[in-house]
Amino acid sequence: MTRRAAILAGLAAGVLAAAVSVAQPGSESGPSNTAAERVPRAASTPRLPTVASINLCTDQLVLHVADPAQIVTLSWLAADPDESTLAEAASRYPLNYGSAEELLRYAPDVVIAGLYTNAFTRALLRDLGFTVVDIAPANSLEDIEAQLRQVAAAIGRSEHGERLIREMQARIAGHRARLGSSPVDTVVVRPGGFTVEAPSLADELLQLANLRNLPAERGLDRWGSLSIETLLHHPPELLVFASYRDADASLANAVLAHPALETLAERVVTASVPAAMWSCGLPNSLDVVAVLEEAAEKARGARTATLSRADEGAAR
Amino acid sequence: MSGASAAAAGPVLEPRFSYAPFALLVPLLIGACALSLLIGRTSSGPTIGFGDAAIAGPVLMEIRLPRTLLALLVGGTLGLSGAALQGLLRNPLAEPGLLGASSGAALGAVLVFYFGLAAADSVVLPLGGVAGSMAALGLLYSLAGRRADLVTIVLAGIAINALAAALTSLALNFAPSPYAALEILFWMLGSLADRSSVHVLLAAPLMLPGWVLILAAARGLDALTLGEDTAASLGFAPERTQWLVIGGTALSVGAAVAVTGVVGFVGLVVPHMLRPWIGHHPRRLLAPCFIAGAALTLYADVAIRLMPPGPELKLGVVTALIGAPFFLHLILRHGREHAA
Numbered sequence: 157m158t159r160r161a162a163i164l165a166g167l168a169a170g171v172l173a174a175a176v177s178v179a180q181p182g183s184e185s186g187p188s189n190t191a192a193e194r195v196p197r198a199a200s201t202p203r204l205p206t207v208a209s210i211n212l213c214t215d216q217l218v219l220h221v222a223d224p225a226q227i228v229t230l231s232w233l234a235a236d237p238d239e240s241t242l243a244e245a246a247s248r249y250p251l252n253y254g255s256a257e258e259l260l261r262y263a264p265d266v267v268i269a270g271l272y273t274n275a276f277t278r279a280l281l282r283d284l285g286f287t288v289v290d291i292a293p294a295n296s297l298e299d300i301e302a303q304l305r306q307v308a309a310a311i312g313r314s315e316h317g318e319r320l321i322r323e324m325q326a327r328i329a330g331h332r333a334r335l336g337s338s339p340v341d342t343v344v345v346r347p348g349g350f351t352v353e354a355p356s357l358a359d360e361l362l363q364l365a366n367l368r369n370l371p372a373e374r375g376l377d378r379w380g381s382l383s384i385e386t387l388l389h390h391p392p393e394l395l396v397f398a399s400y401r402d403a404d405a406s407l408a409n410a411v412l413a414h415p416a417l418e419t420l421a422e423r424v425v426t427a428s429v430p431a432a433m434w435s436c437g438l439p440n441s442l443d444v445v446a447v448l449e450e451a452a453e454k455a456r457g458a459r460t461a462t463l464s465r466a467d468e469g470a471a472r
Numbered sequence: 473m474s475g476a477s478a479a480a481a482g483p484v485l486e487p488r489f490s491y492a493p494f495a496l497l498v499p500l501l502i503g504a505c506a507l508s509l510l511i512g513r514t515s516s517g518p519t520i521g522f523g524d525a526a527i528a529g530p531v532l533m534e535i536r537l538p539r540t541l542l543a544l545l546v547g548g549t550l551g552l553s554g555a556a557l558q559g560l561l562r563n564p565l566a567e568p569g570l571l572g573a574s575s576g577a578a579l580g581a582v583l584v585f586y587f588g589l590a591a592a593d594s595v596v597l598p599l600g601g602v603a604g605s606m607a608a609l610g611l612l613y614s615l616a617g618r619r620a621d622l623v624t625i626v627l628a629g630i631a632i633n634a635l636a637a638a639l640t641s642l643a644l645n646f647a648p649s650p651y652a653a654l655e656i657l658f659w660m661l662g663s664l665a666d667r668s669s670v671h672v673l674l675a676a677p678l679m680l681p682g683w684v685l686i687l688a689a690a691r692g693l694d695a696l697t698l699g700e701d702t703a704a705s706l707g708f709a710p711e712r713t714q715w716l717v718i719g720g721t722a723l724s725v726g727a728a729v730a731v732t733g734v735v736g737f738v739g740l741v742v743p744h745m746l747r748p749w750i751g752h753h754p755r756r757l758l759a760p761c762f763i764a765g766a767a768l769t770l771y772a773d774v775a776i777r778l779m780p781p782g783p784e785l786k787l788g789v790v791t792a793l794i795g796a797p798f799f800l801h802l803i804l805r806h807g808r809e810h811a812a
Binding site for chain 1: 512513514515523526527530531534535536597665666667668669670671781782783784
């Protein structure tokens, strides 16, 4: 190695060591700064912890669980009606793009984040002394209840959280009570040729509306994706479209406009449920069930109409 | 005969090491660092300064300083290894991703995501990246062998890149959550957002020996500009130079990709930017390329923060947006000069 190279490497090492040693004291002063800023406010008036959310699903969980005065910021997607079921409520709050620097400025007591998003931001926020609660995507109705409980506990709203859970359980019981009549064969078509896998939250919602999730039941899907040809071989009674940004061009939406799919849609009963209603596990996910029950009723009507036509044909 | 070749090689092997480039590049880098420390980004767009007194400390020390240091380390690594690889392979298209170090690191990180380990700790992700780049190098070494010629190494590198890319999309197909798949895609475009001093401390110890290995190859690279046989006759074993550069690149680029994702174009374009000005001798080019790579990456990262409000652009997008037009300009000018 040349001497110059050695000197350069040594210099670089020195700069690094200095920079890192400068950075270290910061990590000790950082949290204490924010803590010092927070403590007096908390001491003067007993209050609920302030909360920030940086993930679309946790935004909506927070909107359900938190007292409006607690919320200091939500992520920008929460206010987008194509993505969020609570866009109007969310648009009343300052919106963030999920960076640590933004959150430092909002200085919330608790940050609620998605488990699979913003890994670096969540780690940095923890380093900075924030309480960060990670919420995994909900895969079942039980998950929603657990998450409501978890978020509620983290922001001091356990009582309200339990009330939301009791309301959900009552609605679920109501839907279960209406089950019984023969289930309707259903396929959900999502943009990009995806359908509803089982087990999943969406599958539970279908079952709760007394629908038979055909792809999952017959193992037609591959990792949640269903080819149009397979669909044509197994036509359902009810075709549910998970509509997403219909006006915006995308390859995923082009699948929904496939001529073969349109022909099928003319022959069977169809319903449309916005993608935003499926994408997160929330108390109002049960709204999907109400829409689906109505569609199922229509499909049963079509079934009896077909049967009576067949009877007429047999009689003649 | 040998005396004549030594006389001819003399000025080639001992080019005057010019300090002139540093007079311009170092202030350029210092300016970039200052801007990177000073300019931040809030929900309503770019901001200058550090916010009110309560948060100024953490904003500067915990968020902007690690980000600036990492941009410097990663950009420098890409510039340095790009120059070394173009010198080693005597091919202007060579860049750090060529040997599979980048794609191996990306695969390692993606696998960590796939197995859901990243959720536990953000440190696991970079470690997965380094392991991936090491595995890619190990595979390259076992495929090409110790005394492999450069063509074999390049072809093996291409094969490893293809394999790593295929395995990465396989992992994407089986990702446990659609959200994880989305995150992986974003991550592969490269970003410095919200990296902390942990990542600086994680990457630097691997980058430093990588730089030392590459710089140790400088004289050998100069000799290689005369051809492998001449270099060998001058006492520089080509395979030693070769493995110094490859090992150094795998270490430093692997560590870089592991913490920031794949940042494209810096390693390719920086040597081309400096060559018309500094000349083509690798030894004179290496250190200036380090500084210019760091500066380019820092300016690209500052440009990201200056964008109008919205989710942050990925770093790889901006380095290509800045680098590609400049690169094209150089190529077209080069073409015109040759035609004239």
